[in-house]
Amino acid sequence: MLSDEPSGITVRTRFAPSPTGRLHLGHALAARVAHDLAREQGGHFLLRHEDIDVSRVRGEYYAQIEEDLRWLDLHWNEPALRQSSRLAAYAAALDRLRLLGVVYPCNCTRREIQDEVAAMVAAPQGPEGPLYPGTCRGLSDEATPPGMVADGSHAWRLDSRKAAKLTGPLTFTDLRHGTQVVNPDLLGDVVLARRDIGTAYHLAVVVDDAYQQISHVTRGEDLLPAAHVQRLLQALLGLPEPVYLHHPLVLDAQGRRLAKRHDALAIATLRQSGMSAAEVLARLGAGDF
Numbered sequence: 001m002l003s004d005e006p007s008g009i010t011v012r013t014r015f016a017p018s019p020t021g022r023l024h025l026g027h028a029l030a031a032r033v034a035h036d037l038a039r040e041q042g043g044h045f046l047l048r049h050e051d052i053d054v055s056r057v058r059g060e061y062y063a064q065i066e067e068d069l070r071w072l073d074l075h076w077n078e079p080a081l082r083q084s085s086r087l088a089a090y091a092a093a094l095d096r097l098r099l100l101g102v103v104y105p106c107n108c109t110r111r112e113i114q115d116e117v118a119a120m121v122a123a124p125q126g127p128e129g130p131l132y133p134g135t136c137r138g139l140s141d142e143a144t145p146p147g148m149v150a151d152g153s154h155a156w157r158l159d160s161r162k163a164a165k166l167t168g169p170l171t172f173t174d175l176r177h178g179t180q181v182v183n184p185d186l187l188g189d190v191v192l193a194r195r196d197i198g199t200a201y202h203l204a205v206v207v208d209d210a211y212q213q214i215s216h217v218t219r220g221e222d223l224l225p226a227a228h229v230q231r232l233l234q235a236l237l238g239l240p241e242p243v244y245l246h247h248p249l250v251l252d253a254q255g256r257r258l259a260k261r262h263d264a265l266a267i268a269t270l271r272q273s274g275m276s277a278a279e280v281l282a283r284l285g286a287g288d289f
């Protein structure tokens with residue numbers, strides 16, 4: 001699969017769960033894909049706790065995640081990174097985007113966005129529902145003096161079209177899905193900094209993929225649309241471009257992707273029921289991605 005990689009590349013992959021619940025079979029597959037890709041290439045497999053959302057993080061899950069991974073025989077290199085220790089790096093990246101003029105402050109509440117979308121004849125749609133309709137875009141050129149970043153009074157959104165104009169056309173490579181042309185409209189003007197925590201998933205993940213020198217970003221294919229905005233952010237921030245591998249999801253008997261409601265499929269539950277790690281991994285249906 002990696003045969004046309006330039007020789008000498010050190011493969012570095014990561015598994016990035018949130019310590020907001022127990023790992024389930026879907027996480028086990030994501031961890032295994034990242035782990036195996038690194039190990040096959042003599043590379044490094046890293047663990048990153050996505051713990052920026054302090055309202056949802058629960059302390060006991062860090063250890064539970066690490067225990068589950070060890071039990072599955074998926075051992076990581078280097079100490080696990082906690083995103084909560086990286087807030088200054090995310091703030092610096094946001095500041096850089098602000099200086100480029102590609103982010104804008106947004107005061108809209110969820111309710112206001114819903115109402116606006118409901119009132120629109122053709123609200124922009126994303127893969128998982130309506131997109132932000134752009135209410136605050138273009139309102140605030142004078143309201144964003146330096147130093148206003150993450151002061152808690154508003155969120156910051158990416159002006160996705162303006163950003164794409166600045167970068168020009170972009171692509172990224174996915175080892176399963178092939179070359180993808182970045183579509184800045186796919187997720188639209190995503191939040192890059194929540195008003196409560198001063199950052200958000202897309203911004204933190206690109207900053208940390210670069211910081212941890214991740215060569216191959218592997219994860220479930222529900223995040224394929226996310227790679228479009230993340231590639232755009234990498235280009236804006238001058239960060240290296242990883243190769244992607246978005247693998248199929250583990251689905252339940254109804255064909256739904258696994259979530260917290262599937263506690264019966266939590267790794268810890270399966271272990272307590274007497275299954276071996278090999279049996280759990282065998283249930284993943286992992287082909288050769």
Ligand code: GLU
Pocket residue numbers: 016017018050205218219223
């Ligand atoms: N924390 C995300 C998840 O558990 C993973 C994000 C990523 O791999 O980019 O789905």
